[in-house]
Every structure is written in structure tokens, then in C-alpha cells.
Amino acid sequence: MITKRVLGIGLALLGTLAILALFARDMLRASEFRGIGPLQQIALWVAGAMILLGITLIPLGDRPA
Amino acid sequence: MRFKPVDQSLRYVGISLIIFAMLAFALYVWAYGFYAYRLFLFPFDYDQGEGYELLDTVLFSQGQWPYRNSDVYPFYSSNYPPVYHLVTVPLVWIFGPQYWTGRLVSFISTLISAYLIGYGVARFRAWKSGRGWIYVLSGAIFLSSNYVYHIGPLFRQHIFMVMFEIGAIVLFANTIALEEETGKQRPWRLLAVMLLLLLAGFTKQLAYASVASIFIFWFLRDIRRSIIWAIPFALSTGAVFLFINLATDNQWFINTISANLNEFIFGQMVGLFTQWFKLHRMITLAAVGVTLYQLYFERLSLYAVWFTIATANSVTAGTWGAGESYFTTAIAASCILTGIGFMQILDWSKETDMHQAWPISAQTISLISIGALLLWQANTVFHLPTHTPFLQSIASLAGRPTETMVAPQTSCSEPRPPEPIPFVDDAFTLVGRPPTDADRDAGIAITTHILEGETPAFSEEAGFNFYAGREIVTNPTQLRNLSLAGLLDTSEMVSMLEDQAFDTVVFRAQFYPGEVLTVIGQQYETVDLIQMNGFVYCVLKPKVKES
Numbered sequence: 001m002i003t004k005r006v007l008g009i010g011l012a013l014l015g016t017l018a019i020l021a022l023f024a025r026d027m028l029r030a031s032e033f034r035g036i037g038p039l040q041q042i043a044l045w046v047a048g049a050m051i052l053l054g055i056t057l058i059p060l061g062d063r064p065a
Numbered sequence: 066m067r068f069k070p071v072d073q074s075l076r077y078v079g080i081s082l083i084i085f086a087m088l089a090f091a092l093y094v095w096a097y098g099f100y101a102y103r104l105f106l107f108p109f110d111y112d113q114g115e116g117y118e119l120l121d122t123v124l125f126s127q128g129q130w131p132y133r134n135s136d137v138y139p140f141y142s143s144n145y146p147p148v149y150h151l152v153t154v155p156l157v158w159i160f161g162p163q164y165w166t167g168r169l170v171s172f173i174s175t176l177i178s179a180y181l182i183g184y185g186v187a188r189f190r191a192w193k194s195g196r197g198w199i200y201v202l203s204g205a206i207f208l209s210s211n212y213v214y215h216i217g218p219l220f221r222q223h224i225f226m227v228m229f230e231i232g233a234i235v236l237f238a239n240t241i242a243l244e245e246e247t248g249k250q251r252p253w254r255l256l257a258v259m260l261l262l263l264l265a266g267f268t269k270q271l272a273y274a275s276v277a278s279i280f281i282f283w284f285l286r287d288i289r290r291s292i293i294w295a296i297p298f299a300l301s302t303g304a305v306f307l308f309i310n311l312a313t314d315n316q317w318f319i320n321t322i323s324a325n326l327n328e329f330i331f332g333q334m335v336g337l338f339t340q341w342f343k344l345h346r347m348i349t350l351a352a353v354g355v356t357l358y359q360l361y362f363e364r365l366s367l368y369a370v371w372f373t374i375a376t377a378n379s380v381t382a383g384t385w386g387a388g389e390s391y392f393t394t395a396i397a398a399s400c401i402l403t404g405i406g407f408m409q410i411l412d413w414s415k416e417t418d419m420h421q422a423w424p425i426s427a428q429t430i431s432l433i434s435i436g437a438l439l440l441w442q443a444n445t446v447f448h449l450p451t452h453t454p455f456l457q458s459i460a461s462l463a464g465r466p467t468e469t470m471v472a473p474q475t476s477c478s479e480p481r482p483p484e485p486i487p488f489v490d491d492a493f494t495l496v497g498r499p500p501t502d503a504d505r506d507a508g509i510a511i512t513t514h515i516l517e518g519e520t521p522a523f524s525e526e527a528g529f530n531f532y533a534g535r536e537i538v539t540n541p542t543q544l545r546n547l548s549l550a551g552l553l554d555t556s557e558m559v560s561m562l563e564d565q566a567f568d569t570v571v572f573r574a575q576f577y578p579g580e581v582l583t584v585i586g587q588q589y590e591t592v593d594l595i596q597m598n599g600f601v602y603c604v605l606k607p608k609v610k611e612s
Binding site: 001002007038039046053056057060064065 | 285287288331335360361364365
């Protein structure tokens, strides 16, 4: 059984990985376009929300998720 | 418990609001039934592509696969999985290739979905009794969604997939609750859930969001069992996939996967998300509220996980060819969570009233709030046919116009001026207006052109050839998809068109690949423009060749 804390850590990690992946994709892709695209912006907001949710869940401890 | 007179009066206000809301939703359900009935009587394509779903059903009824090589005559292939068509096959055996068969199957599936939504709310917890109206309203809100209204009675498989998704989700939620309550495992019920998921996935590929929801939720509750069940489920899905692919000489993979990866249109996604939220903001906000409450103060329910994943997956509505239907799973989840939220508020207020002595009881405040929220939701999804004075009065009362002015869509003629449509919809789109006798006559007029010739029409809709008793040729959107994916050789098709092998060509939106449109332009000329269901259809005949 997953606890609120584990879920929180998981969400925060997932959000962080998503942000890193978004920037990594830009660096690896051969494109003239510089900057963050509209879809990337939305993805960044979602990833940021995941991190925020995750962090706030961590103090809830061992209660079941 | 005794209430003060003021409290009692306010309680009647709350009950009245709820009754008004129920009447509003009852009106929407009536409108839905009326639209469905008019569609059952309409013997042509209403939404582009319906006829190809009928053809798939006919092919299955004859023991043939619809996943074919589109390079060769009749240049047809399906890009959808088979379950919906297989379920409709018995009706086609009995009644022949009729549009109403699949439309009826879809329509019934939405009624089953509405029932399952109410059932899901009812079985979520051991609620205090006497609140059956919330179960009924939860289902009615689903049927009252503009999106469910638009696509529910069409010969399309999407909403049929949603029924299987809801069935699987509700059964799984109840099974896990039962297992945790009794400490006894229920493998047969879980097997039924897996079967429903498999049926959903082989009705339409988009069901993967519900599959993911179930396994992620299960992972949160019981890691070991979720993995143990995921492996055979994945193997079974793969086995069915491979079987169909082998039986169709790889055409299944080409048509349902390779050629089904259309381009993503960002503006379309943003537009649809904005519209979805505007129309369903009450139930969406309620669902978000219940999800956050469960996340911080209770355990996450399957419905909350499902709502989150289904909403995120609605991003795929931005792909070419996708649309509002992609939100119906999220809407179903919102309806269940809204019902659960209302039940919890009423339970909480009843408990509070036992310990508090406020001048106005918590129960009364809750009833007024719920009634107001329901009326808000009823107002934001406004849609109604307005072909009678009574219905026009209702539209006026709701602050809406009594008709919609809209110009017919055309891809092959001069633009036409806007004209009044006796249908009002806060999400007015290409579908939703009940077809009329004039639309039926227009379809027959197009068919008459085909019957003047001797060959099947090279048509962007199958309905005219079906009505004329001719063979169905081409599936334009699939030809477009295959062409864009570099998987189509149009040489035979182009050669036949150069030879004017088809006596009639019918355009609605000019979906065909560029080279096909070019050769049609060279070899055919427009002889008639016929308007049907708000679209201008162009009828083309061969040009006279100079000798």
C-alpha cells in the first residue's frame, strides 16, 4: 500500500523529471526555434503543480494514499 | 429533529431549486430523445464517417475484415477496432444496412452509462437513505452534456467505448471496496473488469486512459496484485491484437496504428478545453474539489484517479480528426464525483445539525447550495431544439435566442449567407440540430444523381451509395491519413479517375489526398450543389472529353 508521503515524493519526482525532460528535449532537438513553445508551457505548469501537490502531501506521513 | 419556521421555509426554497433543476435536466433528456428519434429516421450520414462504420458492420456481418489495402479498388479500409460493429451485426442481419441500427446501439449505451453513473454514486459508500434523486441527477447530468447530446445517438463507436469504461471503473471500485470490507478476494469480478477493459480498448483505442486509471489506482492500494493482474491483461490484449493483425495481413496495424497518428493542432486543443470547462464548470470544479478533499483528508478513490487521468488524456482532442467526444470520459468521471460530493455534503450537514443549533440548519444551507449549483450546471449546458412556440418560449426564458443564424459549410461552392436554424446550443457545432424532412429529401436528390449513372459514386460519404444500393468506394479521411503517413499508393485510384470510371463524385469537405483532388478537378465538373444538414454537397459528373 502506498502512503501519502510516498505518493507525495513520487509526484514531486515525476514533476521534476518532466521538467528536466522538457528542457533536455529542447537541447537534443536540432531546431532553429529558441524558447518555450505553448504546449511546453502547459506541460511546465502541470509539472509544477505536480511538484507542489507532492511537496504538500509529504507531511501527511503514513496515512494510506 | 424540529426546525424553526424560517429554516423550514428556506428548506422549501432549497427543495424547489432542486425540483427546478430536475425539470431542466428532464427537458434535456427529452431533447436528447427527440434528436435521437429524428436521427433514427434519417437514412444518410449525419456526421461524416457514420456510413463507414455501417460498412464495417456490414463487412463483419458477412464474415469479412474491414482492415484492407486501400491502394486497390474499392480503396476502403476502416481505422477503428471491431467491438462496436460486432455488437451491431445482429441488427444488420435482421434489418439490413440501416443507419438506425448503430445509432440505436449508441443511444442505448448512453442510457446504460447514465445508469452506471448513478449506480456508482449509490454504491460508493453506505449513504444515509432517501437520496435517490442524487443518483438520478448524476446520470441525467451526463446525458445533458452538450457533448453527449451531440455524439450519443450517432453511428460512431466512441460513446460505446465510454459505456465499457464506466462499467469497468464502477465494477472495479465496488469490487475493491467489497474486498477491503470483507477481506475476501473476488477474482471473478476482477476478471469481469478486465473483460470490460478489453472490450473498451477494442471498441476504441482511447480506452487506454481508463486502463491506466485502474492499474494506477490498484498500484496505490495493492502493488503486488496490480502487477500480477497487469501482466496477463497486457498479454491478452497483445494476443488479440496479434491475432487480428495476422488475420488481416498486417492491415490492422497499418490502419489502426500507423495511419492513426495525426498531427496535433494546439489551437484546437486549447479551444476545446476552454469550451469543455465553460460548459461543465460546475461538475468539473466539484470533481476537482472532491479529488483534492480525498487527496488530503481521505483516501484517493478510483473515481478521483480516473477523473485526473481522463482529463489529462483529453489533451488528445487536439489531434486532427479528434474533437469534443474525447472529453466524455472526463465528464462521466465528473458526474460521479459530483454526486459523491453532494452525498458527502448532505451526510456532513445531517451530522452537524445533530450537534449544532444554528438558526438555519446546515442541511437547509446544503440543499439550497446544491439546488443552485444544479441550476447553474443546467444553465451552462443549454441546448434545445426550438421548432415549436413552446420550446422557443423556454429558450427566451433562459435568455437565449429562439434560433441560431449560421452559414452552411461548404468546400466546393461560393460561400452562402447565414440562415436560421431552429436549434439553440451554447456549444453550437456541426452536429446537434435534429435532421428534417428537407435534409432527407436533399439526400435522396443526391442519390438520384448517382442512380442516373451506372457505377458507384466516388463519394466522401457512404450513405448515398448505400441508399442507391451501390458498392461503397473509398474512406476519404482514412485515405488522407494513409497518404500523410506515406502509406498510400494512389496510382490505381488516380488512373480510374483519369478514365472517368466513376459516373458521379460527391464532395462534402474534400478530404481526399491532394493528387486525387487534382485529377477529379481535371476530369469532373460540378453539376449540382445540394444542401443537407448545414453542408453544401457538390455533385460532380465527368467532363465531356475532346476527341
